[in-house]
Amino acid sequence: MSFQGRAWYNLLRMNHTEDPTIEVESWQIADYRSAPVSELFKSLKDMGLHLDADSFLLYTEKCTCPEELAECLLGDADDVGKLERSYLILFELWRRLCTHKQSLSIFCDDLDMQIEHYDNGAENDDLLVQMLTELEDILDKQADEGENPKIMFKLISSFLAHDLETFLYDFSTRQIEAQNDVVASELVDGYYAYVQDEMWFDFLRVRLVALADYDEATILLQRLLEKIHDEPNLDLLFEILRYITYEEEIPLFYNVFELAENLLEKEEDFHTMLEIISNYFNALDRDEEEIITQMMERRQAEDTEKQFQIDDPDLLKIKKLLEMISV
Numbered sequence: 001m002s003f004q005g006r007a008w009y010n011l012l013r014m015n016h017t018e019d020p021t022i023e024v025e026s027w028q029i030a031d032y033r034s035a036p037v038s039e040l041f042k043s044l045k046d047m048g049l050h051l052d053a054d055s056f057l058l059y060t061e062k063c064t065c066p067e068e069l070a071e072c073l074l075g076d077a078d079d080v081g082k083l084e085r086s087y088l089i090l091f092e093l094w095r096r097l098c099t100h101k102q103s104l105s106i107f108c109d110d111l112d113m114q115i116e117h118y119d120n121g122a123e124n125d126d127l128l129v130q131m132l133t134e135l136e137d138i139l140d141k142q143a144d145e146g147e148n149p150k151i152m153f154k155l156i157s158s159f160l161a162h163d164l165e166t167f168l169y170d171f172s173t174r175q176i177e178a179q180n181d182v183v184a185s186e187l188v189d190g191y192y193a194y195v196q197d198e199m200w201f202d203f204l205r206v207r208l209v210a211l212a213d214y215d216e217a218t219i220l221l222q223r224l225l226e227k228i229h230d231e232p233n234l235d236l237l238f239e240i241l242r243y244i245t246y247e248e249e250i251p252l253f254y255n256v257f258e259l260a261e262n263l264l265e266k267e268e269d270f271h272t273m274l275e276i277i278s279n280y281f282n283a284l285d286r287d288e289e290e291i292i293t294q295m296m297e298r299r300q301a302e303d304t305e306k307q308f309q310i311d312d313p314d315l316l317k318i319k320k321l322l323e324m325i326s327v
Contacts, residue, residue: 111131114159139194181208188208221250237259271304
């Protein structure tokens with residue numbers, strides 16, 4: 001994906017935090033948010049851009065966003081590094097001094113920061129819900145004006161370093177698990193028309209309905225499995241299997257397994273399947289769990305990238321065990 005605004009630098013900083021051996025320029029990952037305004041202006045002056053708060057605000061009156069401002073002030077610059085560094089400083093000054101002129105890139109940068117805090121354990125669900133609701137309003141407005149919903153979502157996602165669709169799924173899942181079903185329902189319904197892969201959000205709807213009506217949830221899940229049959233998605237099937245493992249009232253484990261077994265491509269996929277099946281037997285308090293444990297131990301040294309054969313004896317054995325308890 002092509003990143004817009006500050007998103008690429010946010011991604012670079014996050015990657016460098018996880019792996020400090022990644023080569024970066026110090027200015028690319030600098031914490032401009034904590035720098036005093038006077039220091040930001042001094043940095044611009046050192047690069048030949050003489051501005052103060054008043055002149056800066058005069059320039060912003062002619063621009064709609066930090067990117068346009070950077071183009072206005074630095075459009076003819078031939079030093080790419082200087083251009084990019086200046087942009088990052090101008091971006092931060094816009095955030096501080098132009099609070100009356102919100103821009104999409106500023107909003108998404110703030111959302112990126114909140115998602116990062118959330119991922120690091122500093123959870124602020126209320127603020128995130130508020131920002132996601134504001135973002136949905138932005139999307140709704142564009143859709144009302146005739147813009148393609150999914151294209152708009154993809155465009156806005158390019159302004160974030162985080163995968164917005166994945167975060168929405170994970171955050172909604174956490175809300176369901178915390179029994180904040182109203183919040184989760186509003187997010188799932190609000191973003192359903194915008195996300196690229198609707199089937200994951202279909203599954204969230206199954207989980208929401210299951211909170212009140214297992215029979216209806218089972219019907220919805222059956223419909224979802226029909227979709228997956230036409231558009232195979234192994235990762236989603238694994239997610240569904242993990243969920244059903246602890247939801248005995250939804251009796252479709254074997255049906256999901258049958259779809260998943262035909263999509264196993266690598267030894268790694270089968271290892272994941274073994275782990276799920278082991279947990280399933282454990283949840284049912286079945287002695288067959290020991291058989292799966294032995295399989296896992298025996299295959300531990302296998303190359304996880306090796307192609308998996310659909311006629312593997314262990315898979316056939318698992319299938320027979322599941323058939324026996326599914327009758």
